[in-house]
Amino acid sequence: MKSWSVGVIGLVCLAATVAGAYSSPQILLAVAVLTAAGVGIGWPHFLGIPARKTLAVLIGLPGVGSAVAASYLPAPGFLDWTPSFMAVGVMAIFVMQLIRGTGQAQRLESTLGSCAGVLLSCLGAGWIASSRFNGVREMLLVAAISAAIALMAGLIRWPDRIVAPLGIVGAGLAGPLAGLVFSDIAVLPAALAGIVVGAVLVSFRRLVVLGGEGLGLLAAVGMGLGPVSAVGSLAYFIDKLLIY
Template sequence: MKFWTIGAIGLAALAAIVGASYTSPEALLAVMVLAAAGVGIGWPHFLGIPAKKTLAVLIGLPGVGAAIAATYLPAPGFLDWTPAFMAAGVMAVFVMQLIRGTGQAQRLESTLGSCAGVLLSCLGAGWIACSRFVGVREMVLVAAISAAIALLAGLIRWPDRIVAPLGVVGAGLAGPLAGLVFSDIAVVPAAIVGVVVGAVLMSFRRLVILRGAPLGFAAALGMGLGPVSAVGSLAYFIDKLLIY
């Protein structure tokens, strides 16, 4: 269970995010809470580290908190509390590792990998900020379409030296096309969103290849949702810096 399952999970998450963003803030919040929980549950399984249940809570809860804050904080500070939730999650991971004591198996890998999971979980709040930003949801759609093209490219069982450029270029072209068709977003910002999103997702594909071992469903869940969460904050900051 590897690329197809991860790709299907990522595409389903993108579809849910886009659909919820055009439905209501509460629907998008529910989707991102589930995404944060999925990252929390799946990321320790992908890393293959011990104390999976405890780490699932420590990784998922900060993401849930960041999503709630991004939904209800007044504009323009949608992500003002996100760094605090990241810091709290990272500190909780370190405290947990201290409690485990020295000499425990994979202690360093568990600490570093779990901190990365906390960041991915919290970055999902960017989808909410992107949806709320000046009331324009088109960037959510542009980023999601670019990510979907990159995910589909990642399903191709070719070497990285071919698939990685293909995914980045495909996402970079899909962004401006989606912007022209579905919104009035300028070509250059949409292209930058596509290229950045494609590069991020292709780097996560490389992580799956380097892991080598077969993935269970929980591990695929974490790897499918993690990069999708990260894309939300990337789209929000590019939107904020280059468009408005």
């Protein structure tokens, strides 16, 4: 698949997340569970590491558990169990690598890359936390719009030295504009949220570029959903630290 398909998958995930947040908690949970499963299945394919089926389970299940916990834990501890799911996932990755034994191919790359996948899978619960926080979804919408602008900038087939600043600046401007139009969020927190979200997404774009044009479907899914998942927790903590 072409590298631009990764951005399209991310945009679809963002649209589904916003639609779920404004429809019902059950739909948002379903979107978060599917996102975690997609990261789990696709991330090992993007990394090109062995034992992909086993790693898909070990990466995806912690994210699913984190999303379910964020949906049902009482306020304000929406993400209280998320670090535990991350820890269990990382430990499971290490145990699995020990079982594989020494001398296995790409053992170090598999361990480190899979641990990163666990973190990405679990961070998607932040979208649920952001939606439940104070019963207000304003920061979720601001983060989603900023992320969409950064992803669309990443679709432009220009060098990173041009696309990266363009994506960050565009997301940083989109945040305050979305805040002014759709919410009462102050300009500074909205701009900070946009800049941080844009920086994260354009950083992942570099990984896609390094991967070349030969991405398979599952690899594109994992790489498209991973950074969008991470943005959810960023939005939640920015909302909690700077706005609440």
